[in-house]
Amino acid sequence: MENKKRPVFLDLTRIDMPVMAVLSVAHRITGILMFLSIPIVIYLLGLSLSSPQGYETVTSLFDSGLFRLIILLALWGFAHHFFAGIRYFMLDLDIGVDVVNGRRSAWCVLGAGIITTVIGMVMIL
Template identity: 40%
Template sequence: MSDTAQKQRPQYRNVSVPQILSYRMPLAARTSILHRISGALLFLSLPVIILPLLAMSLSSEAGFAALSNVFGSPIMKLIVLALVWGYLHHFCAGIRYLALDLGKGNDKYTANKTAASVLVVSLALTVVFALKLFGVF
């Protein structure tokens, strides 16, 4: 087959944001992006949220009591719930990526199934923690 007989492949230049947002990514790609977002969330919240709260709770009994009052607020509970989701998703996806590094589940079918299981397990565990955090049980 000559070069002129081959079908010309489309060239994409100056791709705009709406075109990027309309692209349908596979579930494994979405899980990967959420893994990066959850890692960034945990990393950036460490010096701003987690360490100050830990220092406040360990400073004295009065500090611990004040922290208990802070955790009574629904906004603080939502912040903690977002951090819990970030940790759980990052942990579950990290296990998936360790398996992928070992060469397990690299085919398309298994990759989609493990990506879906990461999302289901991390969201289910987050719901359990939310129920506990908001005092259902």
């Protein structure tokens, strides 16, 4: 006799998630990463304001390729979280709650995040 109440093992690498689900997961991850980066940003701000040598230390970080990559990811995370937050606010107002408009707005959020990141990187670098 087979037990039908056994838990189902879900292999997340095999599940084809819709773009709205990917956007939701990315929104949560970017929010967590921005929250966790607050102490680092505060430390760098304090260091840059402490003395001219501290300012030089912080600005010299921009010469590092790794630091530029971190800035790129942080800029994308902020832009994505911002635009996704606006999308979720509009969904709370019952704007674009059907599947077609939900999918369209999710793609717009992803595109706006990438475009904003590219513009920001051109301005920063």
